[in-house]
Amino acid sequence: MNTAEHDVWGSEDVSSGKGAGDENFPVGSLLISRQMRPYVHAYYDFARVIDDIVDTDRLDPQAKIARLNAMEEVVRGTRTASQRPDAQTAARVREMFARTGVPVETATDLIVAFRQDAVKNRYGTWDELVEYCRYSANPVGRFLLDLHGEGPQTAGPSDALCTALQVINHLQDCADDLRKLDRCYLPREWMEREGARLEDLYGPFALPALRRVFDAMLDEVDRLNDEASRLPALVRDRRMRMECAVIVGLSKRLAARLRREDPVAGRVKLSRGDVLAAMAGALRVIGG
Incomplete structure (x- = not known):
């Protein structure tokens, strides 16, 4: 390797040590x-x-x-x-x-x-955040569907699901993102409308103004999840159809948890019961 190549790659190990087990949803699960x-x-x-x-x-x-x-x-x-x-x-x-x-x-x-x-490290509007998700999240769903030979009719609901999952992740990590990375994905326009401040994310719990921002974002997530609900019926591959149905169910359950729980006070996670219920719901969808 020449010096220029070494300068590009450097010698720093940037691995976070995270793996598939650190994700909300199974990567390459047994359904695939x-x-x-x-x-x-x-x-x-x-x-x-x-x-x-x-x-x-x-x-x-x-x-x-x-x-x-x-x-x-x-x-x-x-x-x-x-x-x-x-x-x-x-x-x-x-x-x-x-x-x-x-x-x-x-x-x-x-x-x-x-x-x-x-x-x-800051986002002004919801539309700006959705455009970011177009590149940060939506390609993952398109990769999985293209890999399984699915048609273009799956693209819209898949994008909705992936954007919902990305926003959910932003909400889960909102306090840590600001504290560790000086990054905030909460739309500044909505923060100002509700009277919330970035500093509120450093607190032990979400103040009412910040909670209203979370709920406004979850309103959009719910709409995205409604669109994503169309996805399983459009997928031809049976195993992939089941995978999609499970993930849609998990996305809805995690969004509901974020309604009830406080991501500032601690990371909101799926329970074992959530996973089992999502799988049972997926079986009903596929069976129907």
């Missing part, structure tokens, strides 16, 4: 066929690495963007991957796309969002 699971895990590993790159405090914004650009070039085949583990995840994704025919944009669009995260 054994044949498809390695492809899903390759995609997840790549997504985790680029997420870690942008969230690390060991790199400045310019270094983050340079490394993300290098990852994109590896995925597109215009750069040879180094032997570093992070670069190798991009190489495996490139090989996976060549083998499956899934559009490469389902990975490179994620990089668009993470480059934005490197330099942008």
Whole structure:
């Protein structure tokens, strides 16, 4: 590797140590066929690495963007991957796309969002946040559906589901995002309308003004989940249809928990009962 290559990749280990078990929803779960699971895990590993790159405090914004650009070039085949583990995840994704025919944009669009995260830490409006989710979340659903050969009719409900899940995650992590990353995804316009302040996220619990912002965001999540409810019936592959039905159920249950519980006081999580109930609900949907 020449000096320029070394300067791009650097020597910093930016791994967060997180894995699939740290996510709200199962990655490459048993509902996905054994044949498809390695492809899903390759995609997840790549997504985790680029997420870690942008969230690390060991790199400045310019270094983050340079490394993300290098990852994109590896995925597109215009750069040879180094032997570093992070670069190798991009190489495996490139090989996976060549083998499956899934559009490469389902990975490179994620990089668009993470480059934005490197330099942008506040969002003015709900529409601005939804546009961010278009790149940070929606490609994940499109990847899974394209991998299973699903048609374009699934795109709208899938995007709604992925955006709902992303906003739910922003609400779960709202206090930690500000404290650890100086990042806030709550729309500033709605914060000002309700009289909430960023400093309120540092408190031990959500004040009424901040709670109203959460509820306004959850109103939008509920509308997105309603649209996402159409997705399972549009999916042809039976296992993927079940996976979609379970995730829609989990998204609705987690949104309901965020209505009842306070994400400032502690991270709101799904219970085992939520998971079992979502699976039972999915069986009813599929059976019907």
